[in-house]
Amino acid sequence: INEIVKLDRSTLGNYLEFLKFSYLVVEVLKFAGIKERMKAKKKFLVIDQGLRNAVLKDYEVREDNVGFILENVVGINLFLFCKRENMRLHYWRVDDEVDFVISDEEVIPVEVKYKKRIRKNDKSKLKNFIRKFKKDKAFLIKKDFYGRERVGRSLLYFIPAEVFLLSL
Numbered sequence: 514i515n516e517i518v519k520l521d522r523s524t525l526g527n528y529l530e531f532l533k534f535s536y537l538v539v540e541v542l543k544f545a546g547i548k549e550r551m552k553a554k555k556k557f558l559v560i561d562q563g564l565r566n567a568v569l570k571d572y573e574v575r576e577d578n579v580g581f582i583l584e585n586v587v588g589i590n591l592f593l594f595c596k597r598e599n600m601r602l603h604y605w606r607v608d609d610e611v612d613f614v615i616s617d618e619e620v621i622p623v624e625v626k627y628k629k630r631i632r633k634n635d636k637s638k639l640k641n642f643i644r645k646f647k648k649d650k651a652f653l654i655k656k657d658f659y660g661r662e663r664v665g666r667s668l669l670y671f672i673p674a675e676v677f678l679l680s681l
Contacts, residue, residue: 518568529557537564539592544603544614556604558588583674584612584625587654591615591623594681609638622651627674629656636662636669643667652677 518525532538537560543553559565562582566572574582588602591613595602598617605611605622613623622642626635631653639651643664650668660671 536560539589541588541592541602541604541613544605544611544616544620553606556588558585558592560589562586580625580627583627583654587623587625587674587678588613590678590681605642609641611638611642614642620646620648622648623654624652625654625674627654627656629658631655631671639669640664643669 520528529538529540533540539558539560541556541558542550543555544550545553562585565585571578592602594600595615600615600617603614603616605614611622612625615621615623622639624635624639636653639653642648643651648667650670651664652670652672654674654677655671657673658671659673659676662669662671
């Protein structure tokens with residue numbers, strides 16, 4: 514964020530706190546132990562996409578930013594779902610990154626890729642998470658088409674973005 518807005522680090526921290534308390538942004542913490550979670554970078558989601566566009570002076574939906582916009586929209590909807598269901602929302606990053614991890618008694622990773630063709634690399638992040646944490650299922654939100662793929666004894670579900678959002 515600081516690379517874009519070019520503010521003093523403490524000033525930026527204060528602004529982010531104000532935005533969080535105003536419910537204009539949501540902070541997503543890393544899926545990790547408490548100590549690592551507190552030290553790790555935070556992920557921020559913008560409640561109002563128009564506010565994000567105004568701050569960045571980026572008003573066009575282009576091929577290069579539509580994935581980011583959809584990730585933010587999915588993230589906000591997952592955040593609201595988790596609040597309603599008394600669950601937690603995280604992200605995961607070690608060598609790979611998984612966009613979102615829903616956790617309560619069950620842990621479910623969710624990756625957002627707004628493209629028709631999903632490459633092997635796009636699936637590998639979720640597969641690594643499934644293997645590392647021995648999870649039953651994961652979701653890859655994509656542009657279109659349903660599907661599923663077996664990963665050992667687990668299932669990786671492919672779900673169109675519109676259907677996933679409507680199901681929350």
